[in-house]
Amino acid sequence: MKDMPKAYDPKEVEAPLYQMWMDKGYFKPRIDPDKTPFCIIMPPPNVTGELHLGHALTATMEDLLIRWHRMLGDPALWIPGVDHAGIATQNVVEREIAKEGVSRHDLGREKFVERVWQWVGHVRSRISVQHMRLGVSCDWDREVFTMDEGPQLAVRTTFKHLFDDGLIYRGERITNWCPRCTTALSDLEVDHQETAGSLWYVKYPLLDDEGNPTDEFIRVATTRPETIVGDTAVAVNPEDDRWKDLIGRTALLPVIERPIPIVGDEAVETEFGTGAVKVTPGHDPTDFEIGGRHDLPVIVAMDDEAKMNEQAGPYDGVDRFETRKLILADLEKLGLLEKKEDHTSSVGHCSRCDTIVEPIVSNQWFVKTGPLAKPAIEAVKDGRIEITPRRFEDVYMHWMENIRDWCISRQLWWGHRIPVWYCIADGCEEMFASIEDPDQCPNCGSGEIEQDPNVLDTWFSSALWPHSTLGWPEDSEDLRYWHPTSVLETGYDILFFWVARMIMSGLYNTGEVPFRHVYLHGLIRDEKGDKMTKSRGNVVDPLEIVDKFGTDAVRFTMATGGAPGNDFRLFDEKLEGGRNFANKVWNAARYFVQSASEQSVQLPDAATLSSAAGRSDWPLEDRWIVSRTLSVSREVNRLLGDFQANEAGRLLYDFFWSEYADWYVEMAKVRLKEGDTSPLPVLAYTLQTSLRLLHPIMPFVTEAIWQHLRDHIDGLEEALIVAAYPTGDGETDSDAEEQTELVMDVVRAIRNIRAERGVEPGRFIEAYVASKSAGPTLEGTRPLVEALARVRPLHLVPDTTSAPSDGVASAVLSEAQVVIPLAGLIDAEAEREKLSKQLAEDAGEIKRLEGKLANEQFRSKAPAEVIAKEQEKLAAAGSRADGLRARIAELG
């Protein structure tokens, strides 16, 4: 506790501090009816494996908000959770057992699901450890799994309500089918990829009225000849002069030799292909609709692995792509393949396994989304839910307004089983939904009932997350207090998958919005800007960079890496910046601890601190840093409230490093080196305020320092995690800020001359600083200028007449002039050149400003304060120019 090592070592402090926070129960909020709760439900990571950087970003942003609110005194609840991730997890476990040479069918449903549960147990603990390493201050006792009893009940209750309300239905519809996962998918689970392919022109012979062959043909164009076997019509646009006379006639399907009608349908584009399209209602969404309009039969010609079935005649049992080759060859032989063109089209791939999706008609369950979408649209429109960045509201609206029914059944084994039972007793065909497992048919009383074998889309349970984690469907105290939750924070890539559906089901189940704010963060990419994916092999384990740079470095980099909602690239150089900052904070604190030595420093009293008048007799630099601390505190709160963590982080970085460490601490040293301990209270004040401000972003280094500081500063709370967050209440002091800026400018000007003239760094030099207006300020800070610029003696004079003019270097500020005798180092010509260059710049500036101020339009239309500002700038530039001219004249 006594010694602070020279370099901040995250490994030393992180684990014990996290343990301490847990042991003290700081992550667990108390319900306080008099306070405004702040609640975030963590997006549950999939139990498919490890966390990735996206999760680290989520954890960082949410923990930042939670810690901020906790310090503000709000009851702050953060519920962690894990998602069973139906299809994804099933795939992962299938791959696992495949290593043992076993398929899920070998095991059977029950055994397989057992294996998945084993996997879940293993992965969950790994995920928790990763989260803890990131410093998340969530309430671990409330961790929820989507397959837990509570969420199970919520799922069944929701299903039952929707079912009874007629908002869930079952039907033979065309859906996206993954032949590898052998399940239906929702539209969102299909990735469309532009793929180069071919467009084949095929001739279908026409039959006459008696059904006899003719020598006429109708020519169709298709990208998928293998589906010819499922054709049940040819469609043409009824306006198309080339073809419209054929409507009502019959064509003969090649190879299969099935007569099919020619129908007229508006959906057919006359521009594309031949203007005639083969209609395959069983294997194409558009064709399914055309089929519906013309009452065409639906032929499904493939099995669930996309091999052709008995409907495909000669191709029975053959894979779909093999069939394509065979059928093309057959058409060629028959002389019916007219030509082939290159054609790129977008081909759907399974988002889980990348297999080409097959549209297939099958019996699936759907949520009727229209009635649910309406209130969800309203909630965003009327501002009950705000989405940040704002542009995503439009994206949300567009999707919602064009929403299509949601296919929720999956032919999987892992997931929430659909709570629907069928009576298989003779003569009874009852189908019913139930929350509890039923033991008999409510219609006929028979015990011969079977549950639907399918499971629900994973996102069905995720959609209930904000209320199901708080106890719904029970009317729990948690639900009443914490719901609606405050912020839903996640990546913009799951706006539709998750956010939109939570809003719909939240409103449906609870009548309330599930959350007030949606904050969507960007995606983390690698150094080249590529998305991190397993197949690219550029995935980074968060623990890897946490081990290398420390959690705070990772969090700082995540929080400040980019603007809200924008993607950003992550690489080591950025993380080094974060690590260096943590080290900087550590060392600045270390300096304070050393300076305070054995004594425990008393912070300035609150009343004095908060009033500028109360501070008026303090040294200028003390007044300055306190004023700056107040404005920075205010600004940080404002930015965090606007979800601009990036700007808040940058502001704190600049404030702490440039203003506190580089300037204030260096100024404080001037007194401290004389044995004057008067800066200690202000050092203590600024340091501990900075730590409070920084804690939500960098919890470990700040808490570690805090625990050291408690021995050196009086009255600090027992732990920073529960200390009060500074809000910047108190008067700032613009006079002190301006005067300090002047002092810093003078110091910089002298340093600049020294560097340019090659004066040895250690050497003290004589300098003249001339100023009428700033005389008293400079007099009051004489020791600072002397020490920081290494000047001795320092002559403070009203004007430069008393300064030497030969062999001097000079700098001209608007309020002061610096003259440094450096005989021997000065080239008069170079000096004149330098000053003239500056004068030219100032002259340009003056000209610009004068023009602007002379402009009648500007004077009449611009706000007074803008005009005043421009006048000030002009005065400053004028004053600089006068000074420069005088200096140049003195050079002779």
Add this chain to the structure above:
RNA sequence: GGGCGAUUAGCUCAGUUGGUUAGAGCGCAGCGUUGACAUCGCUGAGGUCGUAGGUUCAAAUCCUACAUCGCCCACCA
């Protein structure tokens, strides 16, 4: 086919209600180490804010086109 985002210093990025001479980190150049920090300090170089118009007293910021890159949505076989 619609929509969105990006385009600012060599690199990575900020710049959120239009108003300083456009900023930071890294990199680069020069100088510097007997106690906070070389994971550092000091000084400096470096940008006509993608292009072309427009609105305005005032544009990196608002509008319109265009270009390049990326993403999302969409049933053109």
